[in-house]
Amino acid sequence: MGFGTSLMLRMTIDDILKAHGIKAETLAWDLGSLKGQRADIVVAPRDMERHLKDFPARVVLVNNLTDKKEVEAKLLPVVEELMQQ
Amino acid sequence: MLNQRRVALLRLLLAPGDRTHTVPTLAKRLGVSERLIRYDLAEIGDWVRHRGAQVRHDPRAGICIHGDCERVLADLESLAKSGKPPAEYVLAPTERHNWIMTLLLEREEPVSIGALADQLGVSRGTVYSDLKAVEERLRHYGLQLVKRPREGVAVAGPETGIRQALVALALERIGMDQLLLTIAQCEQEDRWDLELYDLPPPHCFRAALRALRVVEHFTGLSLTDVWFAEAVLHLAFALHRVSRSRPAEFTASSDTDPSVWQTARLLIDQVETISGTPMPASEVAPLAGLLQKAGLRVGPADRQSLRSTDATPLARKFAAIAESLLAVDLANDSDFISALALHLQPIPHRLAHSPSIVNPLLDQIREAYPELFAVARRAAQVLEQAWGLPIPEAEVGYLTMHLGAALERRRIPRARRVRVVAVCSSGVGTARLLASRLQAALPGVELVAVTSLFSLRETLAASPCDLVVATCPVPALEVPVVQVSPLLFASDLRAIQAALVPDDGANSYQRKGFQPMLQEVLTPELIRLGVEADDWEAAVRAAGQVLVENGAVEPAYVDAMVESIRRVGPYIVVAPGVALPHARPEDGVRRLAISMVQLRAPVAFGHETNDPVSLVFALAAVDVDSHLKALSQLSSLIGTPENAARLRSAAGVAEVLRIMAEQIG
Numbered sequence: 070m071g072f073g074t075s076l077m078l079r080m081t082i083d084d085i086l087k088a089h090g091i092k093a094e095t096l097a098w099d100l101g102s103l104k105g106q107r108a109d110i111v112v113a114p115r116d117m118e119r120h121l122k123d124f125p126a127r128v129v130l131v132n133n134l135t136d137k138k139e140v141e142a143k144l145l146p147v148v149e150e151l152m153q154q
Numbered sequence: 155m156l157n158q159r160r161v162a163l164l165r166l167l168l169a170p171g172d173r174t175h176t177v178p179t180l181a182k183r184l185g186v187s188e189r190l191i192r193y194d195l196a197e198i199g200d201w202v203r204h205r206g207a208q209v210r211h212d213p214r215a216g217i218c219i220h221g222d223c224e225r226v227l228a229d230l231e232s233l234a235k236s237g238k239p240p241a242e243y244v245l246a247p248t249e250r251h252n253w254i255m256t257l258l259l260e261r262e263e264p265v266s267i268g269a270l271a272d273q274l275g276v277s278r279g280t281v282y283s284d285l286k287a288v289e290e291r292l293r294h295y296g297l298q299l300v301k302r303p304r305e306g307v308a309v310a311g312p313e314t315g316i317r318q319a320l321v322a323l324a325l326e327r328i329g330m331d332q333l334l335l336t337i338a339q340c341e342q343e344d345r346w347d348l349e350l351y352d353l354p355p356p357h358c359f360r361a362a363l364r365a366l367r368v369v370e371h372f373t374g375l376s377l378t379d380v381w382f383a384e385a386v387l388h389l390a391f392a393l394h395r396v397s398r399s400r401p402a403e404f405t406a407s408s409d410t411d412p413s414v415w416q417t418a419r420l421l422i423d424q425v426e427t428i429s430g431t432p433m434p435a436s437e438v439a440p441l442a443g444l445l446q447k448a449g450l451r452v453g454p455a456d457r458q459s460l461r462s463t464d465a466t467p468l469a470r471k472f473a474a475i476a477e478s479l480l481a482v483d484l485a486n487d488s489d490f491i492s493a494l495a496l497h498l499q500p501i502p503h504r505l506a507h508s509p510s511i512v513n514p515l516l517d518q519i520r521e522a523y524p525e526l527f528a529v530a531r532r533a534a535q536v537l538e539q540a541w542g543l544p545i546p547e548a549e550v551g552y553l554t555m556h557l558g559a560a561l562e563r564r565r566i567p568r569a570r571r572v573r574v575v576a577v578c579s580s581g582v583g584t585a586r587l588l589a590s591r592l593q594a595a596l597p598g599v600e601l602v603a604v605t606s607l608f609s610l611r612e613t614l615a616a617s618p619c620d621l622v623v624a625t626c627p628v629p630a631l632e633v634p635v636v637q638v639s640p641l642l643f644a645s646d647l648r649a650i651q652a653a654l655v656p657d658d659g660a661n662s663y664q665r666k667g668f669q670p671m672l673q674e675v676l677t678p679e680l681i682r683l684g685v686e687a688d689d690w691e692a693a694v695r696a697a698g699q700v701l702v703e704n705g706a707v708e709p710a711y712v713d714a715m716v717e718s719i720r721r722v723g724p725y726i727v728v729a730p731g732v733a734l735p736h737a738r739p740e741d742g743v744r745r746l747a748i749s750m751v752q753l754r755a756p757v758a759f760g761h762e763t764n765d766p767v768s769l770v771f772a773l774a775a776v777d778v779d780s781h782l783k784a785l786s787q788l789s790s791l792i793g794t795p796e797n798a799a800r801l802r803s804a805a806g807v808a809e810v811l812r813i814m815a816e817q818i819g
Contacts, residue, residue, distance in 0.1 A: 072736060072738060072739065072773070072775040072781075073726065073734055073736035073773050073775065073785075074725060074726055074728055074734055074736075076781075076782065076785055077728060077734065077785055077786075077788075077789045078728075080782070080785070080786045080789060081789065081793075099738075100722055113725075114725040114727075114728070115762055115763065116723040116724055116725050116727075116760075116761060116762060117722065117723065117725050119723075120722065120723075132730075132762070132763040132764060133728070133729045133730060133763075133764065133793075134728040134729060134789075135728055135729045135732075135789045135790070135792050135793030136729065136793055137793070
């Protein structure tokens with residue numbers, strides 16, 4: 070479980086998904102507990118990129134975790150793409 | 155010229171936007187071709203241009219209305235309310251039929267064909283063919299269209315048929331979704347927002363809604379949402395028509411279930427009580443018919459308690475508001491509702507006759523529960539509205555106590571009391587003081603032992619417990635430890651409560667425990683301004699040291715924060731110029747806290763885009779959810795660039811607090 074940044078990011082994501090009426094299960098993990106988990110999309114701070122190389126999911130990297138606009142612009146296209154599959 | 159579809163389209167474009175509209179998305183949404191949408195957009199463009207606005211195709215933001223949207227909306231509203239088809243709106247044939255039908259249903263005297271043709275802006279021939287369709291529809295409700303030479307046309311038939319037709323027409327026009335939404339809003343804000351020419355006035359709806367809620371509570375009447383909404387509509391029309399001297403005609407009771415009949419009678423009685431409009435007994439039968447159709451199930455009716463003015467609906471309203479502000483479930487807390495209702499019942503009388511209520515605990519309550527007090531004051535507005543009386547602070551204090559009791563009950567599951575051991579290094583004296591305060595403040599806690607620091611291990615072996623509460627630092631144990639002042643301040647109680655909540659894994663985010671606000675977690679003593687730091691590590695340690703000095707974390711926690719950044723990277727630089735270092739609760743957190751350090755000179759964390767950092771918020775969380783509210787408030791605070799800039803240059807702690815208060819409210 071994540072306690073800080075991942076939770077903050079998760080709340081930003083929850084707000085965005087809610088605003089768009091998209092239902093999704095969102096979880097806040099820290100890097101330590103990520104291994105062995107399954108997800109369609111991983112949203113993470115940009116500098117975690119190297120730790121996520123082998124994770125089997127679409128990875129969305131963001132710079133500002135508190136910026137709904139940035140997260141929205143990067144996350145939504147991926148969500149919509151996956152929803153169409 | 156607007157029409158039904160163009161109005162729908164325009165509303166879509168005016169709705170507070172989260173989506174980007176394009177011609178294809180709009181076509182899909184309205185189920186028409188893209189060509190038609192383009193054509194409609196051109197017509198809408200003409201219409202809004204006269205109102206100081208324009209339709210704009212922005213490559214990024216999509217299609218939207220620019221300019222005086224307020225005026226466009228206002229005109230659109232009055233278009234809906236006017237009841238007269240305005241010149242710039244072309245009615246679709248079915249809209250025209252419904253409009254004629256509503257007009258005829260509401261009037262007793264005949265309307266001439268010429269007048270209808272004038273009002274609708276169509277030929278008499280069109281009106282004649284429209285009337286054929288209207289006649290056909292009226293027959294469904296057992297009504298006739300009567301043509302009187304030289305006078306015009308009128309509707310004839312039983313009042314019950316007229317009502318059914320009016321309800322059906324209204325429902326067709328507003329839509330069930332809108333009706334449900336309006337009811338939900340009315341229950342929260344006690345305001346009826348749906349005002350259209352063919353609807354009864356708001357007070358009728360509010361009376362209907364209240365009557366249904368009261369009867370629902372006392373009889374166990376249970377209706378699905380849709381039937382409930384229909385019953386609201388039916389009752390509102392009944393009240394409206396009765397007050398305009400159009401009572402339902404008497405019909406003998408048919409094969410209606412006696413308990414359904416009884417419920418219908420209670421409802422009509424209740425509407426009469428609430429509205430002050432005498433409701434004839436003949437109103438019972440049509441309502442009973444509706445309830446029967448709805449498949450109503452009723453429990454035993456308690457007529458006696460209905461007679462006394464009951465404050466339960468008001469208590470529920472209060473609960474609904476407090477619930478939304480506190481993010482805890484209160485509406486289903488029957489203890490809370492019934493205790494509050496009992497408390498509320500005599501208040502209007504008391505306020506009216508002795509305006510000076512004394513609450514000897516007021517100051518203590520405000521100090522101990524500042525956030526609850528604020529919530530109680532907000533929620534008390536529904537009481538003020540209902541009674542038309544201002545609620546004094548002393549009364550808000552009592553309401554706060556009700557909220558506090560409900561929250562404490564929630565924190566501690568009643569099935570199993572939480573076992574606590576109290577520890578004090580200097581002997582049993584202070585521990586006893588602690589023990590008595592603990593038991594008074596947290597009735598759900600079972601104090602299994604009071605012990606000294608040195609005999610703690612023995613005590614724990616003899617009496618296992620869930621939590622250790624200590625007035626001094628305690629070495630690491632298997633069970634969580636909360637360090638507190640022997641006087642047990644409000645912040646201590648919160649820390650204990652936070653520790654008492656069992657961690658039930660991934661979904662604990664869903665659990666709505668008590669979550670303090672940012673100002674309660676990031677308190678003045680945790681703010682340091684103009685701190686000198688040479689590098690990122692010094693900055694993180696400075697913020698961590700503030701937590702240590704305030705007893706929120708063990709010194710090891712600071713090392714853990716630094717270690718985590720070394721291992722994973724500067725991911726904790728969450729926004730430009732802002733870092734949020736933290737470690738895990740088990741790394742040495744004693745209580746929930748967030749410190750804030752403003753650096754005199756910014757330092758680099760090695761973050762690609764967010765360097766350099768000048769604000770460091772060190773977070774100490776005790777579990778996964780008690781800090782959620784504070785964290786989300788912090789997120790919106792630093793997510794607003796102006797605020798972040800103001801925090802960076804704030805010259806005093808008071809200024810920081812002011813910026814926080816402005817953002818969070």
